[in-house]
Amino acid sequence: MVSAGTMIAEAALAEGLRIRSSDATGLAQRGGSVHSQIKIGDEVSSAILHSGTADVVLGFEPLEASRWAHMLKRGGVAIVNSNPVYPVTVKNGMLRYPGIEEQKRVFDERGARSIWLDGRALTEKLGNMRVLNSLMIGFTAAKTRIPIGLDTLRRIIAEKVPSRTVEVNLKAFDMGFKEGCEGP
Amino acid sequence: MDTQKLRHPILLMGNHAIARGALEAGVKVVAGYPGTPSSEILTCLAGEADRHGLHVEWSTNEKVAYEVAYGAALAGVRALVTTKHLGVNVLSDALLVSAYTGVNGGLVVVTADDIHPFSSQNAEDTRYYARLAKIPCIEPTNVQEAKDMVSDAFKVSEELQLPVLFRVTDRICHAKSDATLGEISQPDTPPSFVKDDSRYVMIAPNARRRVEWLNGQMDKAAALSENYPENRVEAADSAKMGVIASGITYEHAIEALNVLGLRDRVSVLKLTFTNPLPKQMIAAFLRAHREVLVVEEIEPIIENEVNSIAHQLGVETSIHGRLDGYIPREHELTPDRVGVGVTRVLNIDDPSLEEVEYETPDLVRRIPNLCAGCPHAASYYALKQAMRRVGGRGAVTGDRGCYNQGTNPPLSAIDTCVCMGASISMASGLRHAGVDGPIVAVIGDSTFFHNGVQPLVNAVHNTADITVMILDNGWTGMTGHQPNPNTGLNATGKPAPRVSIEKLVRACGVEHVQVVSPYNVEETINALVATMNYKAPAVVISRQVCPVQDHRLRKRAGERLSFTRYEVDPDRCTGCLYCVNSVGCPALDLADGKVTINHETCIGCGVCAQVCPSEAIEVKK
Numbered sequence: 001m002v003s004a005g006t007m008i009a010e011a012a013l014a015e016g017l018r019i020r021s022s023d024a025t026g027l028a029q030r031g032g033s034v035h036s037q038i039k040i041g042d043e044v045s046s047a048i049l050h051s052g053t054a055d056v057v058l059g060f061e062p063l064e065a066s067r068w069a070h071m072l073k074r075g076g077v078a079i080v081n082s083n084p085v086y087p088v089t090v091k092n093g094m095l096r097y098p099g100i101e102e103q104k105r106v107f108d109e110r111g112a113r114s115i116w117l118d119g120r121a122l123t124e125k126l127g128n129m130r131v132l133n134s135l136m137i138g139f140t141a142a143k144t145r146i147p148i149g150l151d152t153l154r155r156i157i158a159e160k161v162p163s164r165t166v167e168v169n170l171k172a173f174d175m176g177f178k179e180g181c182e183g184p
Numbered sequence: 185m186d187t188q189k190l191r192h193p194i195l196l197m198g199n200h201a202i203a204r205g206a207l208e209a210g211v212k213v214v215a216g217y218p219g220t221p222s223s224e225i226l227t228c229l230a231g232e233a234d235r236h237g238l239h240v241e242w243s244t245n246e247k248v249a250y251e252v253a254y255g256a257a258l259a260g261v262r263a264l265v266t267t268k269h270l271g272v273n274v275l276s277d278a279l280l281v282s283a284y285t286g287v288n289g290g291l292v293v294v295t296a297d298d299i300h301p302f303s304s305q306n307a308e309d310t311r312y313y314a315r316l317a318k319i320p321c322i323e324p325t326n327v328q329e330a331k332d333m334v335s336d337a338f339k340v341s342e343e344l345q346l347p348v349l350f351r352v353t354d355r356i357c358h359a360k361s362d363a364t365l366g367e368i369s370q371p372d373t374p375p376s377f378v379k380d381d382s383r384y385v386m387i388a389p390n391a392r393r394r395v396e397w398l399n400g401q402m403d404k405a406a407a408l409s410e411n412y413p414e415n416r417v418e419a420a421d422s423a424k425m426g427v428i429a430s431g432i433t434y435e436h437a438i439e440a441l442n443v444l445g446l447r448d449r450v451s452v453l454k455l456t457f458t459n460p461l462p463k464q465m466i467a468a469f470l471r472a473h474r475e476v477l478v479v480e481e482i483e484p485i486i487e488n489e490v491n492s493i494a495h496q497l498g499v500e501t502s503i504h505g506r507l508d509g510y511i512p513r514e515h516e517l518t519p520d521r522v523g524v525g526v527t528r529v530l531n532i533d534d535p536s537l538e539e540v541e542y543e544t545p546d547l548v549r550r551i552p553n554l555c556a557g558c559p560h561a562a563s564y565y566a567l568k569q570a571m572r573r574v575g576g577r578g579a580v581t582g583d584r585g586c587y588n589q590g591t592n593p594p595l596s597a598i599d600t601c602v603c604m605g606a607s608i609s610m611a612s613g614l615r616h617a618g619v620d621g622p623i624v625a626v627i628g629d630s631t632f633f634h635n636g637v638q639p640l641v642n643a644v645h646n647t648a649d650i651t652v653m654i655l656d657n658g659w660t661g662m663t664g665h666q667p668n669p670n671t672g673l674n675a676t677g678k679p680a681p682r683v684s685i686e687k688l689v690r691a692c693g694v695e696h697v698q699v700v701s702p703y704n705v706e707e708t709i710n711a712l713v714a715t716m717n718y719k720a721p722a723v724v725i726s727r728q729v730c731p732v733q734d735h736r737l738r739k740r741a742g743e744r745l746s747f748t749r750y751e752v753d754p755d756r757c758t759g760c761l762y763c764v765n766s767v768g769c770p771a772l773d774l775a776d777g778k779v780t781i782n783h784e785t786c787i788g789c790g791v792c793a794q795v796c797p798s799e800a801i802e803v804k805k
Contacts, residue, residue: 006195006360009195010195013193013194013195013362018193018361018362019195019360019361019362020326020359020361020435021359021360021361022355022358022359022360023358023360024302024358030552030553030554030555030586030589031550031551031552031553031770032550032551032552033549033550045435045438045439045442046432046435046436046438046439046519047326047355047356047359047360047361047432047435048439048519049519050439050440050443050518050519050520050523051518051520053443063547063548063550064550066547067547086773087548087549087550087551088551088553088593088764088768088770089548089549089551089593089594090548091764091772091773091774092594092761092764092765093761094594095548096548097548098547098548
């Protein structure tokens, strides 16, 4: 499984841009928090973002998205998949999962915008829950000004996903893009 | 790693860059033990071993790995060791003496320091070992240099005949960056070992001679450091302030200065050859600046040496860093943390800078747990039940591996976790101290081979009445499923003899040994109770292959996996949450106060069904 971060980085590379990125993905299997940070541009330094400098936070889970809100610049955009994954400590009642309004406020307080979408409902329409990455990248391409062409993104998705899932992933990308163009 | 793509930048992970660097340098022998964040280096090289004629091995521990590579380097070939920082402690015994004999072929020890730490028991700075052993240390600042400088490290090693510490940190290992590749060299030095006992036999008279040689080599190393092209000054005209930055922190400093718009007010001294330091270069930098901020990961090693150079020079330059709190004393640096240090030195009180001090929002932590259907969770359940049945408080000493996630709620199953193999020896110590009740050491199969065998022999020899529970899942799981002597495969995926844990344990002198499957809960509890009641060191081997790896391999082989489907009967489930709290399986969900099973993650191990007090979980026909 190639992460959305790697696909975006590969696409940026294909556009001739330079990359610094940093992954902390080891604990996904064990229910831990995972993230990637990516800088793309003509001149980049350090694999860690300076807080308050990110243009986009791409959140695959609400709690995890708000965890990184402090990285956004004023006027930055968070794209958030609204389907929560509850930690075991929430399931057994030890801790309370924050409500959606509370989480939206985290972004508002930073002077950033958060755009929420129901990734599960959309991928269910495609009959495949494992295309959320492509869907989110398509949505992000519509909602933000990431400096990567649509054709490049589609080409990289087609190269990186398992060959038998290319078609459904591209459908998901297009659906995400369309959703992003139509929404508010 | 397509050689046709040379000169076109590719997206490269730091650990793969180091592996590529070793191939470009013509490495012949590679040995290591898995450990985050180093593991991908050796896995990557193992995949290239056949094509390029290398020997690549996962050794039983880092000391063994180092000695294998060192032996190869004595024979004149280039050899590489990979380890995380804690492994340097393990190999240090050999490292310190091997610096006396020196090497012939280049010997590079890649140490991946988890400095924050993200996945380790401590946050140590292995650069101290370069000073202790008196060997050169190289610290690349980014992914491209992580590749390029491996060749430099081999050249330095051969020029000085000394092992070289190649020190990287998590943010290089697991960073991805654009990078260009060079040509791969095939190892072409014919191996030869020439007897030279005055050099290789470290009896005291030889050691007394060789320490003089070693000190002389480090004098030569100082000259190399002074002239190393990537030890260099990036001067800002008429800057009164300078930053001295080594390794990854150099890029943090550049980023911070860019974000703060201070590039033209602050000079930077970039250091990558950091033991010995280029003292003359540092002296000139100190003379040229009124204030200097030293940034490094993670102890103030360079800062202390810079202070000492300043003292010798008698310059008035103020030196700041981790020692005086301009840089936080603990944890990894980020562009933010370096930036805050810079603005404090410059006395900038600009309200717009407040933005850089954002803290991570205080949110519900996502505590990692054992995977759905993890046999370790079942083992812990049985262990806690057995302790209750035997009675007395006792203790469960833990060890290093996936199974230390068992310390997290809701399992909270282990009482200690210190270093590889310590579970068994610490259990012995607790017993000898007079602690009552069952004392159980819990250790994984790979950890047992790493450093658990000697403590077990010791427990037998010194009659420690303890129980040792070996959690045998067949793989080194925590670090990404590397094979170990119990797997039946070697690093390159070829069949290897399987070393039997039962036979080994019996050969250590343990008389009471039981093998169980933790998925059979009652059988496991009974075996543990019998073992705890046995009045001598006794062993339970709790054996169940890691399902994550097992399913991965079976899928790869084209198998369509199907699992026994368990369901919760909502009429019988009382919502007591005993299953959630006693097994902690992530496949158990809640809906309307009743437990449900998440069939996307459940693997049908059936442990929850065995523990449910209401017998509400059963196989769906």
